[in-house]
Amino acid sequence: MSALSRPEFHSEEAAFAHLEKIVWNGSPVCVHCGGVDRITKVKANPAKRIREGLWRCGDCKKQFTVKIGTVFEHMRLPLHKAMQAVYLMTSSKKGISAHQLHRVLEITYKSAWFLCHRIREAMREGGLAPFGAGGGIVEIDETFIGNDRDVKPKGQKKGRGYAHKHKVLSLIDRNTGRQRSMIVDSLKAADLLPILQANIAAEAIVMTDEAGQYRNLSASFAAHGFTRHGAGQYVDYENPIIHTNTIEGAFSIFKRGMKGVYQHCQKKHLHRYVAEFEFRYNNREKLGCNDQDRAGNALRGIVGKRLTYARPDLNA
Secondary structure, X not given: OOHXXXXXXXXXXXXXXXXXHHHHOOOOOOOOOOOOOOEEEOOOEHHXXXXXXXXXXXXXXXXXXXXXXXXXXXXXXXXXXXXXXXXXHXXXXXXXXXXXXXXXXXXXXXXXXXXXXXXXXXXXXXXXXXXXXXOOEEEEEEXXXXXXXXXXXXXXXXXXXXXXXXXXXXXXXXXXXXXXXXXXXXXXXXXXXXXXXXXXOOOOEEEEEOOHHHOOHHHOOOEEEEEOHHHOOOEOOOOOOOEOHHHHHHHHHHHHHHHHHHOOOOHHHHHHHHHHHHHHHHOOHHHOOOHHHHHHHHHHOOEOOOOOOXXXXXXX
């Protein structure tokens, strides 16, 4: 037996039952009127083109499935194949490419690519609670990936430095072990400070490297510790809690996945790739979340989101 031997990965009936248990907690809710009392299951009948997972509301007389109002709405793929894709994406530490999924699931590359983006959209958490509440420690750092063609168009020599690369700013709350990342256009102190103040509690202790944009953070937060990476210092010699090694470890997984698995990513799609790696980091084994739990958490995130093939580059 393997993890992919479970019924929901091979049977449409089992796949719908699994998704209904996660989304509805086993109690169907009409997506049209919100009714819960007069809901009846419509028996699937391929001969009469009655599809699997169909329900009928006795109040508004409309039919619906659990996919309505989620990123899987109007999905033409069998649901059990989407379940397999969710499990493979959430259990692969550095991700799985659309090309690999199209071969494994035996679907077209176009369908696999769009399915991956639907699942990444489900992984986007959008938490607003500030990190470091109660005086916790928050690590701050940025990394660079790919190249921004708005800065240097295709075919133009890129040269050295990071000005032409996409910029990803990340925070890690040491108390909760959670990460929050965002794409930024500028790393100037004036541009970063409002972002940091919106995502980090004022009583937090922040940890950074010696980059100039973080120089005056002690004025906005309870304390600011930093290490001098340029001098080869990665942990403060006098106070070992001053470091950014946690966030550097998260970045190492992200960079290896983006370079080794996905290889290319335009800026308009980067926010979802960032969300994918952030989701797996926030639902990792160390925080008590195994592969099955992680897949279930991703499926809970499908509700209230929608993504169309015509505009998969939208941020919302």
